[in-house]
Amino acid sequence: MREGSPIDVPLLRIEALSKSFPAARDLLGRPRLKVRAVNGVSLTIHRGETFGLVGESGCGKSTLGYLVLRLEEPDGGRVEIQGRDLLQVKGRELRRMRRRFQVVFQDPQSSLDPRQKVGQIVAEPMRVGGWRDPRKIREHVLELLDAVDLGPETITRYPHELSGGQRQRVAIARALATSPDFIVLDEPTSALDVSVQAQVLNLLRQLQDRFHLTYLFISHNMAVINYMCDRVAVMYLGSVVELAPVERLFSHAAHPYTQALLKAVPRLPAMNEDWDAARLDSAALIEGDPPSPVNPPPGCPFHPRCPVATATCSLERPPEVEIGPGHTVACHAVTVADQ
Amino acid sequence: MRLRESSSREREVPAAAGRRAGRNADGSRGTVAGQLGYSWYLLRRNPLSLIGLGIVLAVGLVALAAPVVAPHPPDAVALAERLLPPGPSHWFGTDEMGRDILSRVIWGARVSLSAGLIIVGIGAFFGIAIGSASGAIGGVTDTLIMRLMDVILAFPSLVLSMALAAALGPNLTNAMLAVAFVRIPVYVRLVRGQALEVREKDFVRASRASGASGTWTVVHHIIPNTLTPVLVQASLDIGGAILTASALSFLGLGAQPPTAEWGAMVSSGRRFILDQWWYATFPGAAILVTAIGFNLFGDGLRDILDPRLRR
């Protein structure tokens, strides 16, 4: 939200959410190896805010996004949307509830059915929701397309006739079809060019103001997160390692992983910065690859790559500690005194 | 404040990096005539498939126009003209009942063609139904169904068709059912594989996310997206289906005399092969040419329908 601050009514509250996937099965089909995609995550998202979720591959951010919408079944934990326990609802009632929260996927190519025309794609949530009158449906579809800056002639086009940016806008129009309150955006601009990305981001902001939407914005692009989000959570190997208002995260990152992440982003030096000084600082780069979540190490998930790891880090999972207003970190090496 | 002035409305064209051409300047795909023109262009690049198309069309026309094209009625017995070699009044000669073989071959086109289409139609229909359900449901049901299909596929197809046809009673309808039944597992496998792949796509997830039930998703998304490979498989299959139906008739398990059916004619002509070569040869050649025609055309169809090659 740009005008004023978000009202402190939690739209979404998740507690200790976990999800594992079987990586390999034995002869009887029982999982032998498990991928712990999400490992006990708790978060609150307030109405009207844009909440960012950032991390590298394998950190579980996309899975978390799907869990929140119950597109995947969690193994444990609680999801409360607008006060209602999402995990207790079933069948038709669940399907009805789904109208209030929607999703926009990363790849505009695979998120639209190539066999359907744009009009059908955008109308589907309405039809599923019980709308019958074809004229009303068509009218609403045209309204939605207009809201995302697509002309009425788009209605008869197929997805492959559109550009990436246009397809993504169709996906956004579809997400708006049921007038949801909450939208999960899973890397919505990662597959788009810079100039198209700018259009889509502007559009998302505008729609948020107009329709009073709350966003869960998942991305790996720090610049976009910085621009779009109010608060950000950094994920690593299925856990949230740091959570803060966005300005604080970028200026006072406390967790070693967050710091490494910020340093690793190749960026354009600012206008008044010395060019060579802004180049990648070799010494600051962390070694190794993001680990696979198949056998997460005991203790802090980051300790194998952490430059300041101690013995405790390999034994105990660090608790989430609040070190500033709205700023929590899960790291043994950071104490309140440091901040 | 609207973005209308600054963002494009309709002029965004997918950047043509050399390979993704083929659109009107405003991005639309063009008229149906334009699309057909493109399909024609693709076919032209593959001359064999053009030949296939020609054969298929020719056979189809002949079958449709049989009453008009055939010089004699196929059942006209004329014992005075038995076993005549090919000549001006009987281009393909006559059989042991004096019937004109050319006319019988022409009328036989009807039988064979419809047999091929019906067999493939039944196979594809049940294949789609069973395959998409199996792929969408998954789990134990899926496993059971696939193992059942494996069992059917484990039998040599011709032998199984023969056994079924014999069990059902030797006539053309039963032969078609038998051949169709044995073909179903191929389609089930094909569709199920596609269904598994489509199931994971984002647009299916999006459909569920809007509150669609599983059935809706299968009907509206999964099945339409499995059709293309089925179409290609079916077109390639027609040739084989015609062959198999003819084989069953040859063995006496399909069309019964006096029906003018190519396989049955080859069977009858076997006795006369040494001295009256024309009897078995012309129907046999008809089977050969038709099967080849469908196969070649099927290849061309695959190229047209394959979205990657379309570009």
Next chain:
Amino acid sequence: MNEEGVKVPLLTINDLRVEFPTYWGTVKALDGVTLEVNRGEIVGLVGESGCGKSVTAMTVMRLLPPGQYRIASGSVKLSGEELLTKTEREMETIRGKRLAMVFQEPMTSLNPTIRVGEQIAEVIRVHQGLSRAEAAERAAQLLHSMRIPDAERVSRQYPFQMSGGMRQRAMLAMALSCGPDLLVADEPTTALDVTVQAQVLRLIQQKSAELGTAVLFITHDFGVVAQVCRRVAVMYAGTVVEAGPVEVVLREPLHPYTRALLTALPERFSRDERLTVIPGSVPNLLHPPAGCRFEPRCPHGDEHCRASKPPTVSRPTGLGEHRVACWAMDGNQALAGAMNGGGVGERGR
């Protein structure tokens, strides 16, 4: 390190025009690309999708699918030798030894059924004639020099057993195995995680300095260009619109497209502002504009721009030559005045 005019550039692309004949007509993908890479230099080639940067790379490597393209005019010279007229056999001796390429998706450019060490060794054997054992050892050494821990074991692995970053390093090892003069890197880090990308970028820089290998680094990410490249060329719709030393082009861009692109980056904006948007969209390369290809979207375009293609104008700077293809630079006073005074694209309202 390289003064203009003192050394002959390693790679010279001059007025390259490449077309793709299709059913609907000819796609004019490259419309006069001119570019140089000096020895040991890392040059960035930046642009959005469809601008022709990959086509340029593939043309240099002569890897475009045969029969589907036509080189309408232009030349590509490696150390003075024209590559466009070489036969496939001649190119085979050049590729791997003097010219190498790494791609964006290492999973599709590495053979999934052959162990990684073996794939690298194959390149070494073909071009350097070493024995199997020698080549295998050299391959392991190369992997080690790419900062891959436990290189011996890794060289016996298959690509699917490796992470994206490791595969990309293996690709680099393969490409650099024979010490090529030029490495063409087509978005080598785009598919990698941020922290891994940083490592691979650093590796490319180090290897380039160590081996003296020049790099043509293709990317869409300006941040990467700023970090790694010494010079940069910006492409739009098949032409190079601006080229020069990285600091000059990114800090004082002259071409309207470069300026607009740089101002569409989220990092430039505070959260209360709207991002600048470039109006319109990329031209259809089947029927590109006759004049400047950017004119339809340019806030300063005029009749002159529509009528004919802008010449490339060059101005010297302390760090090297800065070239721009824009009528506004060529003494078209009215235009130049408007550009200096006016904004760049529509500033978000």
